[in-house]
Structure formats: structure tokens, C-alpha cells
Amino acid sequence: MANPPTSPPRSKTVPKSLPATAWAVLGLLSFGRDLTGYDLKKWADASLRFFYWSPAISQIYGELRRLESIGYVESWAAPQDELRNKRLYRITPLGRDALTTWVRDSPVEPPVLKHGVALRIWLGHLADPAALREIVAAHREYAVEMLAAVSEARRTAATNPDWTYPEVVERWGERYWAAERDLADAMLRDLDELDLT
Amino acid sequence: MANPPTSPPRSKTVPKSLPATAWAVLGLLSFGRDLTGYDLKKWADASLRFFYWSPAISQIYGELRRLESIGYVESWAAPQDELRNKRLYRITPLGRDALTTWVRDSPVEPPVLKHGVALRIWLGHLADPAALREIVAAHREYAVEMLAAVSEARRTAATNPDWTYPEVVERWGERYWAAERDLADAMLRDLDELDLT
DNA sequence: GGGAGCATGTAACGGGTTACATGATTGG
DNA sequence: CCAATCATGTAACCCGTTACATGCTCCC
Numbered sequence: 001m002a003n004p005p006t007s008p009p010r011s012k013t014v015p016k017s018l019p020a021t022a023w024a025v026l027g028l029l030s031f032g033r034d035l036t037g038y039d040l041k042k043w044a045d046a047s048l049r050f051f052y053w054s055p056a057i058s059q060i061y062g063e064l065r066r067l068e069s070i071g072y073v074e075s076w077a078a079p080q081d082e083l084r085n086k087r088l089y090r091i092t093p094l095g096r097d098a099l100t101t102w103v104r105d106s107p108v109e110p111p112v113l114k115h116g117v118a119l120r121i122w123l124g125h126l127a128d129p130a131a132l133r134e135i136v137a138a139h140r141e142y143a144v145e146m147l148a149a150v151s152e153a154r155r156t157a158a159t160n161p162d163w164t165y166p167e168v169v170e171r172w173g174e175r176y177w178a179a180e181r182d183l184a185d186a187m188l189r190d191l192d193e194l195d196l197t
Numbered sequence: 198m199a200n201p202p203t204s205p206p207r208s209k210t211v212p213k214s215l216p217a218t219a220w221a222v223l224g225l226l227s228f229g230r231d232l233t234g235y236d237l238k239k240w241a242d243a244s245l246r247f248f249y250w251s252p253a254i255s256q257i258y259g260e261l262r263r264l265e266s267i268g269y270v271e272s273w274a275a276p277q278d279e280l281r282n283k284r285l286y287r288i289t290p291l292g293r294d295a296l297t298t299w300v301r302d303s304p305v306e307p308p309v310l311k312h313g314v315a316l317r318i319w320l321g322h323l324a325d326p327a328a329l330r331e332i333v334a335a336h337r338e339y340a341v342e343m344l345a346a347v348s349e350a351r352r353t354a355a356t357n358p359d360w361t362y363p364e365v366v367e368r369w370g371e372r373y374w375a376a377e378r379d380l381a382d383a384m385l386r387d388l389d390e391l392d393l394t
Numbered sequence: 395g396g397g398a399g400c401a402t403g404t405a406a407c408g409g410g411t412t413a414c415a416t417g418a419t420t421g422g
Numbered sequence: 423c424c425a426a427t428c429a430t431g432t433a434a435c436c437c438g439t440t441a442c443a444t445g446c447t448c449c450c
Contacts, residue, residue: 020311023316036428047319052313056410058410058431086430096323104324111314112250116307116308119245119249121369139308164322166319168318171387172384179379235401
């Protein structure tokens with residue numbers, strides 16, 4: 001952790017509700033590290049994307065500015081070398097309170113699922129069976145890759161006592177992607193059966 | 198099916214790529230019925246939403262106009278009563294070809310998953326265990342509801358020989374939501390274990 | 395009478411992405 | 423030397439939603 005921050009207290013009014021992305025970014029900071037926007041993006045790629053999604057880097061910078069403007073984070077320039085400038089962000093007590101309230105009280109949006117593979121199989125009357133099977137098979141590979149990646153993430157989380165909840169979620173993620181793989185297999189069997197009859 | 202349609206052939210240039218929503222709407226029409234925007238919305242709510250998502254009605258109207266402007270659908274006013282007007286849409290051969298090509302050749306986007314429950318558990322260090330369990334338990338209920346709804350949809354699909362592929366996908370959907378329920382149960386067990394230690 | 399369903403649309407807004415611009419450092 | 427990584431940001435664009443507007447019919 002770096003030295004005491006010195007960001008100007010430019011308080012705007014807090015908007016009634018922030019998008020989930022803002023809470024996700026704030027959440028990344030709630031594990032207590034001082035991080036740059038760039039760091040945040042890397043971390044989102046390595047963990048968030050398995051069960052939520054990883055915002056574009058430009059959006060992360062935007063969210064950080066918004067969060068600072070309402071006092072949920074503070075930042076300071078950290079001249080690492082002589083010339084280069086990077087900006088470190090830290091969650092404020094106000095931000096931590098707001099995030100805690102959000103976790104506890106905000107209504108949980110139903111999970112968003114947009115499954116391009118299912119959409120294409122749903123239109124199976126427009127393709128030949130072999131092409132459909134190929135789509136599902138490719139998706140199976142994808143699920144296996146995700147499973148491997150989330151397992152890797154879980155191993156990393158297991159090294160740090162602060163990350164017990166991320167680890168629980170990554171365990172969930174492993175099961176999720178394993179299920180996705182099995183679902184692909186089951187659909188392949190269903191497609192085979194269709195062709196036989 | 199109604200009488201031969203008579204829509205003006207106002208061809209614009211076809212954009213290089215349409216959003217998946219446009220293909221989904223076109224896909225609904227590819228099952229061969231002439232439908233209104235309103236019908237499309239109801240049908241999307243009853244089937245698409247289980248594995249993709251159901252666009253807002255206003256967006257459906259917008260997509261229909263776009264699809265018509267590029268010649269993928271045609272429409273005509275169908276005065277059902279003396280006064281009321283509704284507009285029926287039908288897929289064109291050009292639209293069917295384009296959709297077929299899309300199903301066969303377009304790269305399949307990785308599935309989008311935004312799981313608000315997982316996001317909150319990931320931030321479990323900010324909440325008390327009972328609140329976390331409640332969130333997961335509520336999600337379990339949700340999964341069970343979705344499972345019931347998709348089963349119902351599958352029973353409907355099973356009545357029509359044109360809907361074999363939708364039925365395959367709905368079978369997939371049943372397994373998906375059953376898995377989601379089981380995943381919630383497993384996470385509850387993990388949370389219990391955390392509290393014991 | 396009034397609410398629910400049928401039916402179509404417009405306008406404003408915000409969320410999120412890609413593309414672009416800049417520039418320094420590190421390592422093969 | 424060049425590519426990759428670090429690091430930050432702007433601008434254009436589009437997707438999609440909510441809110442609003444309109445009006446009819448059916449049924450309690």
C-alpha cells in the first residue's frame with residue numbers, strides 16, 4: 001500500500017442508482033489494494049469475467065472518474081519513474097459503505113444469459129445437421145477452456161485468505177463451466193437422435 | 198396464412214452485419230408464420246428468453262423496420278376490424294437466405310453471462326453470512342421458476358412438428374436451469390462450510 | 395367505469411464498445 | 423529494432439431500455 005492519498009474532495013450529488021459495472025469496479029477496490037485503471041482491467045479479466053463480465057478499459061477509466069466524483073474512491077498521481085505518471089485509486093469509507101449497502105439491499109437482477117449457440121440450434125431447420133453439431137462441438141471446447149481458466153483463477157485465490165469469497169464463486173464457476181460442457185454433450189446426443197429418426 | 202403481401206420494395210444497402218437481435222427477430226419469422234410486432238414480442242417472451250433474451254417491444258418494431266428496409270421481411274397492413282390496423286410481417290426469400298448464411302457461417306459469439314448473484318457473493322466479505330444465503334436461496338427459487346416455465350414451453354413445442362429444433366433447445370434449457378438450481382444448492386453448502394470453520 | 399390486453403410507435407437517455415491517439419519501458 | 427506491455431484517455435457510434443402517447447375492444 002502506498003502513502004496517504006491526496007485527492008481533491010470534489011463532491012457531486014450521488015445518483016440514485018449506479019450501473020452494476022460501477023459496483024463491480026468498486027468491488028475490485030474493496031479488497032483493499034490501491035490500483036490503477038490498468039490493473040483493474042487485468043484483474044477483471046482474470047476473475048470477474050467468469051461470472052460477470054470484464055468491461056472495456058475505456059469504461060473502467062470512465063467509471064473511476066464517476067466514482068471519484070461522488071466520493072466513493074479517491075486517487076492520486078503516483079509518479080513511478082521520473083516521467084511516467086500513473087494514477088492509483090483507493091476505495092473511501094463512504095464508498096465501502098455504499099457498496100456494502102448495495103450488496104445487502106439492492107434487488108438482484110435476474111442473470112443475463114445470451115447464448116448464441118442455443119440461438120443457432122433453435123434455428124436448426126435452416127442448417128444441415130453436421131454444421132449444427134460442429135457449432136455445439138466448438139462450444140464444448142470453449143466451455144472446457146473456460147473451466148481450465150477458472151480453475152487456474154481459483155488456485156490463485158486459494159493463496160490469499162482475503163479471497164475466500166472469490167474462491168467460493170470460482171468454485172461455482174468451475175461447476176458452471178463443467179455443466180456447460182455436459183450440456184453441450186447432452187445436446188450433441190439429442191442432435192444425433194434427431195438424425196437417426 | 199393471409200393473402201399475398203404487397204409491400205413496396207424499398208431496398209437500402211445491406212449493412213455488413215446486423216446485431217444478433219435482428220437475426221433473432223428474423224428467426225422468429227423463419228418458422229413461416231405471418232406475425233405482428235406484438236405477436237413477435239409475446240413469442241419471444243415465451244421461448245427466446247430462456248436462452249437468449251426478449252427484446253423490448255419498441256426494439257422489435259425498430260428491427261422490423263430495419264429488416265424491411267433491407268428486404269429481409271415484407272409487411273402489409275391487415276385491417277382486422279373496420280378501424281383497427283395491424284401490420285403483418287413475413288420473411289422474404291432474401292431474408293431466409295441471409296439468415297441461413299448467418300446460422301451456418303457467422304462466428305458464434307461467446308455466451309454472455311452476467312450473474313448478479315455471483316457478483317454479490319464474490320463481495321461476501323461485505324455482508325453477513327445469513328444475507329448471502331438469502332440471496333442464493335432466492336436465486337434458487339428463480340431457477341426453479343425458470344425450469345417450470347421452460348418445461349411448459351417445451352410441452353408446447355412438442356405439439357408441432359415444425360418445432361423440433363426449438364424443442365431440442367428447450368430441452369437444453371431445462372437442463373440448464375436444473376443445473377442452475379443445483380449450482381445454487383452447492384454454493385449454499387459451500388457457504389455453510391465457511392461458517393463452520 | 396375501468397383495467398387488461400391488443401397494437402404501434404416516438405424520444406430521450408445511458409451503457410458499453412471500438413477505434414483512435416499518445417508515449418514510455420522492457421525484452422527478444 | 424520492433425513488438426508487447428504499461429498507462430491513460432477521447433470521440434463516435436449503436437444497442438437497448440424506459441417513459442410516454444394513442445386508441446380500440448373485451449370483460450368484470
